[in-house]
Structure formats: structure tokens, C-alpha cells
Amino acid sequence: MSRIDQMFARLREQEECALIPYIPVGYPTAEGSESLIRTIAESGADLIELGVPYADPLADGPTIQEASLTAVSNGINLKSCISMVSTLRDKGLETPIVLMGYCNSFLAYGLDKLADDAKEAGIDGFIIPDLPSTMAKPFVQIFEARGLKNIFFLAPTTSEAREAAVVEQGQGFLYCISVTGVTGERKSLPAELRDFIHQARQVTELPLAVGFGISNEEHVREVSEYADGAIVGSALINVIKQSASNEIETNVGEFIRQLKQATRKAAATL
Amino acid sequence: MEGFFGQYGGAYVAETLIRNLEELYGEYERIKDEEDFREEISQLLKNFVGRPTPISALHRITAELGGAKLYLKREDLTHTGAHKINNALAQAVLAKRMGKTRIVAETGAGQHGVAVATACSLLGLKCVVYMGAVDAERQAPNVQRMQLLGAELHLVHSGQKTLKDAISEAIRDWITHVEDTHYLLGSAVGPHPFPNMVRDFQSVIGEEAREQILEAEGRLPDYVIACVGGGSNSIGMFSAFLNDAEVKLVGVQAAGEGLDSGKHASPLLKGTHGIIQGSLTYMLQDEDGQILETHSIAPGLDYPGAGPQHSYLKDTGRVEYTSVNDREALLAFEELCRKEGILPALESSHAVAYALKLVSQLPKDALVLVNLSGRGDKDLSQAIAALEQLKNSEVLV
Numbered sequence: 001m002s003r004i005d006q007m008f009a010r011l012r013e014q015e016e017c018a019l020i021p022y023i024p025v026g027y028p029t030a031e032g033s034e035s036l037i038r039t040i041a042e043s044g045a046d047l048i049e050l051g052v053p054y055a056d057p058l059a060d061g062p063t064i065q066e067a068s069l070t071a072v073s074n075g076i077n078l079k080s081c082i083s084m085v086s087t088l089r090d091k092g093l094e095t096p097i098v099l100m101g102y103c104n105s106f107l108a109y110g111l112d113k114l115a116d117d118a119k120e121a122g123i124d125g126f127i128i129p130d131l132p133s134t135m136a137k138p139f140v141q142i143f144e145a146r147g148l149k150n151i152f153f154l155a156p157t158t159s160e161a162r163e164a165a166v167v168e169q170g171q172g173f174l175y176c177i178s179v180t181g182v183t184g185e186r187k188s189l190p191a192e193l194r195d196f197i198h199q200a201r202q203v204t205e206l207p208l209a210v211g212f213g214i215s216n217e218e219h220v221r222e223v224s225e226y227a228d229g230a231i232v233g234s235a236l237i238n239v240i241k242q243s244a245s246n247e248i249e250t251n252v253g254e255f256i257r258q259l260k261q262a263t264r265k266a267a268a269t270l
Numbered sequence: 271m272e273g274f275f276g277q278y279g280g281a282y283v284a285e286t287l288i289r290n291l292e293e294l295y296g297e298y299e300r301i302k303d304e305e306d307f308r309e310e311i312s313q314l315l316k317n318f319v320g321r322p323t324p325i326s327a328l329h330r331i332t333a334e335l336g337g338a339k340l341y342l343k344r345e346d347l348t349h350t351g352a353h354k355i356n357n358a359l360a361q362a363v364l365a366k367r368m369g370k371t372r373i374v375a376e377t378g379a380g381q382h383g384v385a386v387a388t389a390c391s392l393l394g395l396k397c398v399v400y401m402g403a404v405d406a407e408r409q410a411p412n413v414q415r416m417q418l419l420g421a422e423l424h425l426v427h428s429g430q431k432t433l434k435d436a437i438s439e440a441i442r443d444w445i446t447h448v449e450d451t452h453y454l455l456g457s458a459v460g461p462h463p464f465p466n467m468v469r470d471f472q473s474v475i476g477e478e479a480r481e482q483i484l485e486a487e488g489r490l491p492d493y494v495i496a497c498v499g500g501g502s503n504s505i506g507m508f509s510a511f512l513n514d515a516e517v518k519l520v521g522v523q524a525a526g527e528g529l530d531s532g533k534h535a536s537p538l539l540k541g542t543h544g545i546i547q548g549s550l551t552y553m554l555q556d557e558d559g560q561i562l563e564t565h566s567i568a569p570g571l572d573y574p575g576a577g578p579q580h581s582y583l584k585d586t587g588r589v590e591y592t593s594v595n596d597r598e599a600l601l602a603f604e605e606l607c608r609k610e611g612i613l614p615a616l617e618s619s620h621a622v623a624y625a626l627k628l629v630s631q632l633p634k635d636a637l638v639l640v641n642l643s644g645r646g647d648k649d650l651s652q653a654i655a656a657l658e659q660l661k662n663s664e665v666l667v
């Protein structure tokens with residue numbers, strides 16, 4: 001069983017929701033990145049979504065755009081992301097890790113080489129926001145052969161017919177987009193979210209993780225009631241932005257612990 | 271596969287947008303051949319846009335260069351002053367028929383933004399235009415026009431602050447407002463079905479021109495030339511001649527300060543395969559797949575990708591792609607003003623510049639047709655300043 005499957009199976013037994021933080025590799029600095037990712041893992045992340053810095057991230061709002069650009073200007077590319085994971089694995093980190101990046105970074109690297117290097121480094125899968133399932137075949141074939149998961153999205157706008165097709169191809173978990181929009185913090189989660197997840201639950205056994213707009217403990221607690229994972233990106237980046245450089249790790253650790261606690265309080269209705 | 275030209279094209283977009291793209295494709299396929307849709311578009315093109323635009327023979331330049339006979343297809347004479355209005359009106363009518371009430375658009379040179387603002391004003395649609403802050407500064411008259419026409423203008427301060435960044439912001443807006451909003455993309459780029467749809471709406475240029483040159487000269491031209499940024503005016507022009515094997519088609523990209531200077535906008539000459547803004551095509555990127563900055567004096571050509579059909583036409587060899595630098599384009603801009611009383615857009619000046627080089631090498635009985643995609647009023651202050659600088663620097667040398 002893959003690391004991702006094992007993690008969701010374990011949490012299902014414990015009636016917990018997975019906490020899935022997102023952070024671009026090389027943010028806020030290239031030097032501090034490895035240690036910060038380890039802090040995130042050790043503070044309670046169940047799966048880490050590592051961003052491959054891209055200068056034109058179409059599905060992302062201003063917070064992640066800016067963070068991604070900072071990471072690009074810190075000299076981080078896909079190669080350094082892969083070697084970062086390799087280093088973390090060598091030092092014993094077992095948390096599942098997926099790379100989140102845009103098609104073009106992966107194409108430029110070469111899909112076959114990517115799959116080999118990612119497998120070797122200990123990466124568990126990919127989240128590619130501009131690769132809808134209909135375009136994904138060449139990617140999936142190559143990744144699947146190495147046991148790497150290709151994680152697909154469901155949006156509130158995804159039609160039922162299409163949902164069936166996405167579910168068919170889904171691996172690891174499904175990334176359910178909470179809103180029509182780009183990433184970024186929001187005051188409250190949409191009222192329809194519960195129904196959307198409930199609907200998806202009817203058609204798939206795959207774990208359902210909710211992302212976009214999940215900004216605080218309250219949101220995580222709410223999502224934990226009906227989903228299997230909560231993905232937090234912009235809010236985490238904002239914690240980093242608002243911290244003095246010597247307090248980043250402390251504040252991030254505290255934030256992750258709070259969020260993780262929120263996944264435990266409510267028994268997920270699985 | 272649907273939406274591909276060979277290996278190029280596709281729809282590499284966020285899942286949230288898929289339903290809209292599928293809806294757009296379905297509705298477009300359903301409506302495009304309906305009699306009353308075609309009639310509405312053709313009435314608007316005739317009575318509002320002022321079509322057909324003429325072709326003009328350039329007598330003085332032809333006599334002076336002593337080579338082939340040169341014709342311009344006069345898209346500068348359309349209402350709003352560029353070919354962009356053909357597509358903007360047609361898509362706005364389509365959006366309205368689809369029940370959309372809000373239009374978002376991007377603009378580089380401002381010509382597409384003005385065209386969209388005009389179409390929305392005419393049809394009573396809410397209009398939001400994204401424009402790079404740098405472009406807004408160099409195209410101030412168009413900014414004023416859009417605002418006067420009632421468009422809500424958002425200046426984009428991310429990235430290079432030009433066309434690519436404006437497209438990204440327009441796409442983000444669309445992802446956020448998918449229910450009531452149509453994204454009125456202005457070039458033959460982006461995800462399927464835009465490259466097909468924009469080409470179809472611009473094909474009126476080539477259809478008219480083909481008929482007009484046959485009437486004027488009794489035969490097809492030897493060369494058809496158009497500038498290529500995203501590539502909508504050129505694909506509209508070329509599409510009517512693709513099956514005429516004897517007609518040579520030439521797409522002119524912006525060489526900026528030179529193809530080897532790193533400061534250009536010629537992805538079809540210097541680019542590699544990649545995915546940019548929803549489609550697989552030739553694009554300018556570094557080895558990590560990061561989109562490279564571009565440069566051209568013509569904001570409408572200042573784009574790091576090209577429409578997927580152009581990538582396909584390049585590989586098949588049906589169209590020859592070449593480039594013209596800033597200096598040559600500026601001199602052609604001035605030449606056309608001085609000798610023929612026509613003020614071309616800086617974008618179109620690239621096509622004219624290439625044609626001026628070509629005609630003197632051709633026999634007298636050869637025929638060259640250039641698409642003059644827009645007029646240069648918007649470029650006046652920038653072009654005059656650049657020309658002055660050019661002449662001063664060349665005097666000093």
C-alpha cells in the first residue's frame with residue numbers, strides 16, 4: 001500500500017481528517033526551506049503538498065502567486081524540489097509528499113525522467129492544477145508505471161457525467177475545490193460545500209480532501225465533519241509573511257498544531 | 271482529438287473552467303451555423319463595423335520600389351480601427367445568446383479592449399477589461415476610450431505587466447465568476463475552443479480579401495503577409511488561402527531588438543514546445559519551463575506564445591514564419607505615412623516592413639497582399655518618440 005493510502009486508512013480508523021499543508025519549496029528562503037518543511041511535518045501534517053515554484057500560476061490567488069515568485073527568484077526549480085524531497089527522505093521523514101506544480105514545469109523536465117527521479121527521491125504523487133483528467137493520459141501512463149499517484153480535482157462546476165470520469169481516473173485522493181475561484185484565504189466556507197462533498201461521496205471510495213479558502217481552525221473543524229482532508233495553503237503563507245524571520249518556525253509549528261488539533265476534535269462522519 | 275492541430279492546442283486549464291469551456295464549445299457548435307446568428311453577425315459587420323473593408327493598391331511605393339504590386343487589406347478602416355472588432359462583436363453576440371451578462375477580456379495594445387468595450391456598449395453587457403500596467407501607459411488613448419465606453423478597467427501589476435499577465439488575470443476572474451461571465455479572448459490562443467472560434471470569426475478578413483484581389487487582378491496573390499503575435503489577424507487572413515497551394519503565406523513576428531538579443535517576441539522562430547495559458551504550442555521559456563519575458567515596440571505582438579494552429583502551420587511548412595525588428599517596423603510605419611497617407615498600427619507595421627523588403631526582389635507581375643490589421647493612432651506618441659531617438663542615434667553613429 002502506498003504511503004498516501006496507508007495514511008488515509010490510518011486516519012479513517014482514528015476518525016481523523018488529514019491535515020494537508022501546502023508550501024512552495026524555497027519559500028520564504030532557499031536555505032531555510034528544508035528545516036521549515038520538517039517543522040511542518042513534525043507539527044502534525046499528515047501529507048505535505050510541496051509547491052514547485054512557477055512564475056505564472058493560473059489557478060492561484062495573489063498570496064500563492066507572490067510566494068511562488070519569491071521561490072522562483074530564490075533560484076528554486078523542479079530539480080531542486082526533487083532533491084529536497086530526497087534529502088528529507090534520507091533524513092528519515094516518512095510523511096507522504098506530493099508535488100504540486102503546473103504542467104509546463106513537468107513537461108520541460110521531461111515526464112519519463114521526472115517519474116524516475118521522483119520515485120527515486122521518495123515523492124508519492126503529483127497535483128497538477130492545469131491538467132484536467134481529459135488531458136492527463138500521457139502523464140498518468142508514465143506516473144502510474146512508477147506507482148506515483150496523479151491527484152485530480154473536482155470543482156463545484158464539475159458536471160455529474162464528468163465527475164464519473166474524474167473519479168474513474170482518480171488516485172490517492174480527490175482534491176475538492178471548495179469554491180469557484182482561485183486559491184486564497186476567505187472569511188467563511190460556502191454553504192454548498194457540505195452538499196458538494198456529500199454528492200462526491202456517493203460516487204467514490206477515494207478520500208476527499210477539500211482545498212481553496214481554508215484559512216483557520218474553524219474551517220478545518222468544519223471540513224473535518226464531512227471530508228477526509230483539509231488543504232491549507234495561503235493561510236500558512238500568511239503566517240510566514242507575518243512572522244519575523246527568527247520566529248517563522250515557531251509560529252508555523254504552532255499554527256500547524258492548532259489546525260491538526262481541529263481535525264481530531266470532530267469525529268469525521270465516514 | 272478534438273481541439274488539437276496535430277499535437278498542438280488542447281485545454282490545459284483548471285477543472286473549474288472545464289464546464290464553461292464545454293458549454294462554450296457546445297453552444298458555439300450549435301449556434302454558429304444557425305441562420306439568424308449568421309444574419310445578426312453579418313448585419314453588425316456591415317452596418318456597425320463598416321465591412322467589407324477595401325483592399326488598397328500602394329501605387330507610389332510600388333512605383334518607387336519597382337518590384338511586385340503591393341496591396342493592403344484595410345482592417346484599419348473598421349469601426350474602432352482594428353480587426354479585433356470582428357471577433358469581439360461575434361463573441362459578444364454568442365455570449366449574450368448563452369445568457370451571459372458579464373464579459374471579461376484582456377488587452378495588450380488596447381485594440382481588443384476597445385473592441386470589447388464597444389461590443390458590450392452596443393449589446394448592453396457589463397464589461398471588465400484587464401490590461402498590463404506597462405501597456406496601459408504606452409497606450410493611453412485606448413485606456414481613455416475604454417473608460418469612456420463604460421468598461422471597468424483593471425490594471426495588472428503582476429509579472430511583466432503586459433499582455434500575458436493581463437490574460438492570466440482575466441482567466442482568474444473567469445474562474446471566480448464562471449456562472450454569469452464569458453471570457454472574451456481576443457486572439458487565436460488559449461484553451462480549446464478559443465483558437466478555432468477566434469479564427470472562424472476572423473476568417474471574414476481572408477474571405478473578403480480573396481474575393482477582392484480576384485476581382486481586382488483576376489488572380490490570387492503570390493504572397494499573403496500578416497503579423498503574428500497571438501496570431502488572430504493572420505489566421506483570419508490565412509484561413510481563406512490555406513488550400514491555395516500557389517499562394518505563399520508569411521507570418522511576421524516581432525524581432526524586437528534582434529532575434530539573438532534575448533529581447534524579442536518570436537516564439538515561432540525561437541521558442542520550444544510547452545503549455546502556455548491553456549494550450550500546447552511554441553512558446554518562449556527557459557529550461558525550467560518558466561515563461562520568458564518578451565520585447566516588442568508593438569504591444570499587441572509582445573506575447574511569449576502563439577496560437578496552436580500557427581505552431582501546426584509552422585511544422586507542416588504551409589506558412590513561413592519570419593521576423594522584423596523594432597527599427598524596421600518603425601521605418602515602415604513612417605514610410606507608409608509619408609508615401610501612402612496611411613497610418614498603420616505598430617503591429618501591422620511589422621507585416622508592412624517585411625513586404626517592403628520582399629517586393630523589390632520580386633518580378634513586376636508578382637502580387638503581394640498584406641493584412642493591415644489596425645491603424646496607428648494609438649501608437650502616435652510612442653512611435654514619434656522612438657523614431658526621433660532612432661534618428662538621433664543613427665546620426666551619432
